[in-house]
Amino acid sequence: MEQIDLDSTDLRLLHQLQVDASLSNLALAELVHVSAPTCLRRVKRLVEAGLIERQVAILSADRLAVQQGHGLTAIIEITLDRQDEERLAAFELRVALDEAVQQCYRVSPGPDFCLVVFAHDMPGYLALAQRLFTSDANVRNVKAFFSLKRSKFAPFVPVLPVLPVSPP
Structure with a gap:
C-alpha cells in the first residue's frame, strides 16, 4: 500500500466524504474549495492509496x-x-x-x-x-x-487536524 502525504485539502475531502459520500463531484469540490477536476483527481488518489476503502449506504x-x-x-x-x-x-x-x-x-x-x-x-x-x-x-x-438499544452508531474516523463539521 502506497504511503502518501496528506495536505489540508485531502483532509477536508476525507472528512466531507465521511459526512456524505453521495455528494456529486461538483458539490464536493465546492465544499472543499477546489476545482471539480482537482477534486476528482484527489479522490481517485485517496482511493488508490487505500485511504478510502469503499463507499456504502448506512441503513436505518x-x-x-x-x-x-x-x-x-x-x-x-x-x-x-x-x-x-x-x-x-x-x-x-x-x-x-x-x-x-x-x-x-x-x-x-x-x-x-x-x-x-x-x-x-x-x-x-x-x-x-x-x-x-x-x-x-x-x-x-x-x-x-x-444489545437492548443502539444509542450511537458512527462509522467515522477522526481526521486530524480536527475540522469543523459540515451539516449533512
Whole structure:
C-alpha cells in the first residue's frame, strides 16, 4: 500500500466524504474549495492509496426493523485456547467470511477477539454460535452481550487536524 502525504485539502475531502459520500463531484469540490477536476483527481488518489476503502449506504436499523423485525445484535468476547499467530489468523479469517459478523477486533488484554454480530432471532444466533464457536475446538470461552438499544452508531474516523463539521 502506497504511503502518501496528506495536505489540508485531502483532509477536508476525507472528512466531507465521511459526512456524505453521495455528494456529486461538483458539490464536493465546492465544499472543499477546489476545482471539480482537482477534486476528482484527489479522490481517485485517496482511493488508490487505500485511504478510502469503499463507499456504502448506512441503513436505518430502526426503520428497517418495521419491515423485517428487529433481530438481535450481540457483542461477543471470544477467548481462544491457543493464541499462536496461525490460530489467531485462522479464527479471524473464518469469522470475517461469515455474513452475520459485522465487525471483528483482535483485542488485548482480556479476550482475544470482540465481535459485533447480527442474527434475525435467537435460533439464528444459536446457529451462528454453533457455526463459529462451538464447532471450533480452539475456542475456550464465549461471552455474549445482547444489545437492548443502539444509542450511537458512527462509522467515522477522526481526521486530524480536527475540522469543523459540515451539516449533512
